[in-house]
Amino acid sequence: MAGSALRRLMAEYKQLTLDPPEGIVAGPVSEDNFFEWEALIAGPEGTCFEGGVFPARLVFPPDYPLSPPKMKFTCDMFHPNIFADGRVCISILHAPGDDPLGYELSAERWSPVQSVEKILLSVVSMLAEPNDESGANVDAAIMWRERREEFNSIARRLVRKTLGLET
Amino acid sequence: MQLLISSVCMALTSAVIGNAYFQKQQFYPAVVYITKSNASMAVIYIQFFVIVFMFGKLLRKIFLGTLRAAEFEHLLERFWYALTETCLAFTVFRDDFNPRFVALFTVLLFLKSFHWLAEERVDYMERSPVLGWLFHIRVGSLLTMLGILDYLLLIHAYNSTLVRGPTVQLVFGFEYAILLTVIASTTIKYVLHAAEMRTDTPWENKAVFLLYTELVIGLIKVVLYLLFVVIMAKIYALPMFVFRPMFFTIRNFRKALNDVIMSRRAIRNMNTLYPDATPEELRQSDNICIICREDMVNHSKKLPCGHIFHTTCLRSWFQRQQTCPTCRLNILRTPAINSVAMPRAADDAAAAAAAAAGGAGGVAVANAAAGAGGAQPAGTEDPNAVAAAVAAAAAGLDLDGNLGRARRPGGVNVPASFTELFAEANRLPNGLPNLGIPRPPIPPMPMLSPFMMPPQFAYFTPPPLPPPPMPQDLSTLSDDELRAMEGDQRKHIEQRLKLLGNINLMLDSVGIMMNQYQTLTARLQLAAGPSTATPAAPPATGDATESPAAPAETSSSSVYDMPSTSAAARNQQEEARQLKTTAGVAVVAAGNGVEKVTIEDLGADEDDVPSTATKTVSLGNAEAEVDENSSKLNELRERRLKFLQDNNKAANGSEKTTTD
Numbered sequence: 001m002a003g004s005a006l007r008r009l010m011a012e013y014k015q016l017t018l019d020p021p022e023g024i025v026a027g028p029v030s031e032d033n034f035f036e037w038e039a040l041i042a043g044p045e046g047t048c049f050e051g052g053v054f055p056a057r058l059v060f061p062p063d064y065p066l067s068p069p070k071m072k073f074t075c076d077m078f079h080p081n082i083f084a085d086g087r088v089c090i091s092i093l094h095a096p097g098d099d100p101l102g103y104e105l106s107a108e109r110w111s112p113v114q115s116v117e118k119i120l121l122s123v124v125s126m127l128a129e130p131n132d133e134s135g136a137n138v139d140a141a142i143m144w145r146e147r148r149e150e151f152n153s154i155a156r157r158l159v160r161k162t163l164g165l166e167t
Numbered sequence: 168m169q170l171l172i173s174s175v176c177m178a179l180t181s182a183v184i185g186n187a188y189f190q191k192q193q194f195y196p197a198v199v200y201i202t203k204s205n206a207s208m209a210v211i212y213i214q215f216f217v218i219v220f221m222f223g224k225l226l227r228k229i230f231l232g233t234l235r236a237a238e239f240e241h242l243l244e245r246f247w248y249a250l251t252e253t254c255l256a257f258t259v260f261r262d263d264f265n266p267r268f269v270a271l272f273t274v275l276l277f278l279k280s281f282h283w284l285a286e287e288r289v290d291y292m293e294r295s296p297v298l299g300w301l302f303h304i305r306v307g308s309l310l311t312m313l314g315i316l317d318y319l320l321l322i323h324a325y326n327s328t329l330v331r332g333p334t335v336q337l338v339f340g341f342e343y344a345i346l347l348t349v350i351a352s353t354t355i356k357y358v359l360h361a362a363e364m365r366t367d368t369p370w371e372n373k374a375v376f377l378l379y380t381e382l383v384i385g386l387i388k389v390v391l392y393l394l395f396v397v398i399m400a401k402i403y404a405l406p407m408f409v410f411r412p413m414f415f416t417i418r419n420f421r422k423a424l425n426d427v428i429m430s431r432r433a434i435r436n437m438n439t440l441y442p443d444a445t446p447e448e449l450r451q452s453d454n455i456c457i458i459c460r461e462d463m464v465n466h467s468k469k470l471p472c473g474h475i476f477h478t479t480c481l482r483s484w485f486q487r488q489q490t491c492p493t494c495r496l497n498i499l500r501t502p503a504i505n506s507v508a509m510p511r512a513a514d515d516a517a518a519a520a521a522a523a524a525g526g527a528g529g530v531a532v533a534n535a536a537a538g539a540g541g542a543q544p545a546g547t548e549d550p551n552a553v554a555a556a557v558a559a560a561a562a563g564l565d566l567d568g569n570l571g572r573a574r575r576p577g578g579v580n581v582p583a584s585f586t587e588l589f590a591e592a593n594r595l596p597n598g599l600p601n602l603g604i605p606r607p608p609i610p611p612m613p614m615l616s617p618f619m620m621p622p623q624f625a626y627f628t629p630p631p632l633p634p635p636p637m638p639q640d641l642s643t644l645s646d647d648e649l650r651a652m653e654g655d656q657r658k659h660i661e662q663r664l665k666l667l668g669n670i671n672l673m674l675d676s677v678g679i680m681m682n683q684y685q686t687l688t689a690r691l692q693l694a695a696g697p698s699t700a701t702p703a704a705p706p707a708t709g710d711a712t713e714s715p716a717a718p719a720e721t722s723s724s725s726v727y728d729m730p731s732t733s734a735a736a737r738n739q740q741e742e743a744r745q746l747k748t749t750a751g752v753a754v755v756a757a758g759n760g761v762e763k764v765t766i767e768d769l770g771a772d773e774d775d776v777p778s779t780a781t782k783t784v785s786l787g788n789a790e791a792e793v794d795e796n797s798s799k800l801n802e803l804r805e806r807r808l809k810f811l812q813d814n815n816k817a818a819n820g821s822e823k824t825t826t827d
Contacts, residue, residue, distance in 0.1 A: 003293040003363070004459055004480075011460040035294045062293045065458060066487050095487075111492045112458040112484055 005064040009034045012116050024120045026058070035060045037069075039120055043159060044128040048152040052159030056088070056123075058116065068093050068110035071119065075162050078154050080130040080141035089136035092122050173217050180214040183207045212266075219273060223280065230309040231284055232301075238287045245283050248411065249276055255408035259399075260335045268335060275342055278316060282349050285309050289353050292360040303361065310354050317347045333402045341395045345388060345412075352384040374483045382427050385420035392416055426486055433485035433498055437478070441468045444475045456480055458492060471689050472496040 013034070016026055023042035028034045037058040043049030055074045061067040071093060073086035081089050091108040132141040143151045187197040187207065201207045227234065234242070253272050257264060288306055292298065324340030359373050359380075392413040399406040444467040456463050458480035466478045474493045476484075484492055489499045652662045 003360075004483075006294055007461070008459050015460075033294075062290055066484060111488075111490075111495065112480070113492045 003062070005060065005062055006034055008065055009060060016117060021117055021121060023124060024117070026116055026120060029057075035062070035064075037116065039071075039116075041120060041123060041127070044124050047128045048155035049127045049159060052162045054127075054162055056086075058119075065112040065114070068095055068114070069116075069119070071123070076158055078140050078151075078158055079127065079137060080132045080144050081126050081136050082140075083136045087136075088123060088126075090122055090126050090131075092119055173221065176210075176214050176217045179210045183210045216273070219277060223277060226281070227284070230281075230305050230312075231288060232305070234284070235291070238284060238291075241287060242280060242283055246276070246280060249279055252408040252411065256338060256406070259403050259406065259408070260338075263335060271335075271339060274320075275339060278313065278320075278346065279342075281309065281313055282346055282353075285313060286349065286353050289357045289360065292357070292364070298364070306357060310350060310357065314347070314350045314354070317343045317350060321347065333398075337398065337402070338406075341391065344391055348384050348387050348391070352380055355380045374486060378423065378427055378430070378486055381419070382423045385416065385423050388416045389413075389420050429489050429499070430482075430486040433489040434482055436498060437468055437481060437485065441470055443467065444469045448475060458484060470496065470498060473685075473689060 009028075013027055016024075023044070024039065026037055026039035029036045029038050037060070039056045039058060041054045041056060043052035043054065054077065056071055057074050058069045058071050060069040071088040073082060073088065075086075077086055083089060092110060092114055095110050130141070130144050132145050135141055140151070143154075183201065183206075184197075187200045191197040191200055201211065253276060256272070260268065285306065288309075292302075321340055321343040324336040324343060327336045328334065328340060356377065359376055363373050392409060395409060396406060396413065399409075444463070448469065449463055449467065452475055454463055455461065456467065456475075456477040458476055461477075463475065463477060467475050468478050468481055469475045470481075470491050472491050472494050474491055476492065481492075485498075490497050652659055652666065
């Protein structure tokens with residue numbers, strides 16, 4: 001009998017495959033390691049990320065779902081809530097108790113009722129509406145707040161890059 | 168790359184040896200030549216390390232197979248830390264720095280790496296879907312080998328310290344003792360994981376065992392580190408090189424200790440206070456434990472907030488956090504019903520006293536506007552009441568709060584009058600001229616559900632607000648009234664705004680009411696659950712005034728799922744009728760468009776003398792008058808409270824006997 005984390009991940013994989021949410025594809029990198037997933041996230045429509053398809057990687061801890069997974073974009077991203085190395089900084093991915101940037105309410109933190117699907121949906125909404133108070137990427141946050149046009153053009157360039165078009 | 172380095176190294180070594188042999192022609196002089204030449208010795212040392220490295224690779228191939236990327240990464244990271252610490256240790260023992268010493272440290276690092284790898288492998292067991300017999304043989308033999316080596320080296324260090332006094336062997340002895348504890352915990356983990364794999368059902372107690380293992384091993388490690396630091400500080404100098412691992416060990420130990428204490432409390436609460444979910448409740452929810460996403464067939468518990476989970480899933484979560492996974496209700500801070508009932512009874516008495524003080528004039532003053540802190544004297548026609556209210560406020564009594572709480576234990580007091588209140592309200596003037604048309608019975612409020620608040624607020628309910636008047640249904644408005652709202656003159660618009668204001672007010676109060684229902688039912692269920700689960704618990708006594716508590720509990724067992732809430736509300740309303748509690752609301756249109764609502768709660772009919780509580784509450788900035796001329800009512804409440812307590816105690820007792 002495999003561990004409960006593995007069974008839960010399998011259940012989530014099944015559910016995501018049978019009933020995929022719009023604009024999100026996710027699954028284990030390989031069938032013999034369910035603790036590392038790949039995800040593709042479509043940029044939400046009507047935003048500067050529209051049309052892009054952004055690959056990301058999720059790494060699950062052995063005690064999932066008691067601890068949150070880690071998520072990292074594997075493409076270049078320029079966004080107030082994404083670190084320069086691609087790590088995603090949203091409150092749903094932080095366990096209650098650790099608060100890297102010191103502003104999150106515990107009510108929006110990780111809890112075992114969250115799921116991969118919810119994480120990815122939160123990431124989509126994060127792409128649509130950056131939280132410029134969290135300073136994962138301060139440059140991006142300032143640009144988003146003060147020079148929106150420039151930010152949009154960078155985002156559009158990234159979108160073209162993820163699609164393999166010339167920049 | 169590695170191949171290149173080792174072959175270059177091999178070539179260099181053979182060159183050095185060949186050169187020495189070529190020059191001296193004989194074995195002994197050649198050896199002397201090599202040991203005298205620094206360059207040659209450097210090459211030999213490097214060769215030595217390369218051989219150790221290759222030996223390590225060979226052992227790894229035998230015992231571990233190929234490393235996963237994560238394992239390799241962790242190994243590298245820990246290796247660099249260990250290397251730095253080793254270099255720091257060299258500084259302490261710089262006097263007896265010699266090749267043998269370096270060799271001993273190399274062996275130590277070498278063994279340490281395998282300990283880490285074994286740990287990683289055993290942790291990986293939990294995540295891997297299938298594990299062959301090869302895995303078990305490898306891990307088993309690796310653990311045995313490492314354990315024996317650690318033990319032998321520890322004994323060696325001990326003996327040499329006994330014979331030669333404290334030397335660097337002290338450090339090694341200590342390091343191997345720590346490694347032995349690592350091996351012990353890894354072995355225990357391995358056994359636990361392997362045992363779980365053999366069974367088909369998840370093994371509930373594994374997490375508990377793991378937690379305790381961590382605690383015990385952590386304690387041993389902390390003691391070892393402290394001893395070592397003290398001994399080293401006495402003999403040599405402060406051992407800087409163990410500070411980092413010591414810090415982490417102490418931190419882990421503290422966390423483990425905290426986890427054990429908190430989770431024990433939470434789990435004890437879970438076992439004793441929270442009821443098992445009944446089949447009906449499971450049917451009403453979607454029957455899936457949201458933690459593990461598997462069906463709940465048996466062994467599920469219901470938290471005070473009404474969310475249902477597997478007992479095992481809850482247990483492992485409570486080892487991390489003592490909150491409800493869904494609504495984050497802190498279950499340690501959530502009072503059990505018997506611990507709350509007592510202070511509440513006291514409050515009731517205080518409220519009664521305050522009411523009695525005000526009772527001279529028949530009016531007590533309370534500001535119903537969400538406990539704005541001060542009770543604002545308003546009913547200026549009665550100075551007595553004002554004085555009473557001020558006195559109550561000065562005594563630190565939040566009159567609103569008391570009244571609110573006083574109503575809760577009864578369970579049905581508030582809900583009882585709910586329908587009637589609305590029904591009455593419809594017949595009474597509410598800003599518009601009264602129509603005097605009797606209304607058909609109010610249908611179950613369909614608009615309740617949108618105002619459901621998340622249950623986590625259930626325990627911080629604002630003081631109850633009496634429902635404001637029902638706005639006029641347009642079909643029953645007279646032509647005059649409709650005309651009053653037509654047109655675009657100021658008074659027409661005012662009329663319309665007033666109507667909208669009424670609706671708004673009512674919706675707000677409905678939200679608050681719903682909240683209170685939830686609080687109530689949560690508390691009631693807490694007491695009721697065990698009694699329904701264990702037939703041994705005493706059923707409701709024959710006392711007619713107390714019986715409402717029991718039906719309320721059973722009927723409201725479904726309350727927690729959002730969609731079923733209105734059904735529960737209906738149940739409560741029906742009970743209210745059974746109770747024949749009557750209530751009336753007198754709504755008086757006051758100046759400035761502020762309404763006053765007067766509630767006359769006539770109490771239960773079973774009380775021969777109907778106790779009355781009349782409240783005039785102003786919503787907005789005005790004031791309210793309350794008549795709590797109700798020592799009878801209080802008596803009733805106290806009896807109910809007592810019943811709840813008894814019931815709860817009995818239920819707890821029976822629950823304990825069943826769980827123990």
